[in-house]
Amino acid sequence: MATLHANPQAAPAAVIYPMPLSAMRAHLRMLIKDELCRLTNNPKARMWWTAVHYAKGVVLRGRHKLIGWPAAFGIPFANLSDIPGGQPIMQYLLDRWADGTIRFAPADDVDIDLARRNPKAILPGVPPVLPAPRRWGPYGRNDIGKARHRPVTNPKGWPLRRRKDGAISPKLILDSDMEDNEELSSDIEEDAGETVAGDGF
DSSP, X not given: OOOOOSSGGGOOSOOOOSSOHHHHXXXXXXXXXXXXXXXXXXXXXXXXXXXXHIIIIIIIITOEEEEOOOGGGTOOOSXXXXXXXXXXXXXXXXXXXXXXXXXXXXXXXXXHHHHHHOGGGGOSSOOOOOOOOSOOTTOSOSOTTOOOOOSSSXXXXXXXXXXXXXXXXXXXXXXGGSOHHHHHHHHHHHHHHHHHHHHTO
């Protein structure tokens, strides 16, 4: 088994690990989940890695908390696939689980109350810093209504297309806004329509 320094960031580069990174993650997940199932006497218990789900699923329902997470070394508490550092960090977490540094402990009344009021405060370590998504809420894009950047405008000097302003008439037309000739033509059209309709009977 690979031997790491106390600080996982200072591990030597030339280290041969017993399994690939994906297998290391899967093995640690299995160890943590199996221990949580054993302690809670619930074969369907799950380990959660986000603040709200960890507080509800592990602390409130399972009545346990994970302690000993090496937050001092800058390792975020997150889904194992989101933890940076590769095999050295994952091997370090496996070693700390094996020697009992990272383990579950019963959650007391203070932990239960804290999990209800502030889920982030009950996390074993700091949450990861993830990039902000480009999509917010129900909207498909965050650049709607904005012109796209054009590094070169009309490089060949062709005539520009006429700007389309859309409808320019007001939504409502009041009688006071109509000209006399417009009112007259409208009255003539109405009289003609009534005459045609009267001839049909």
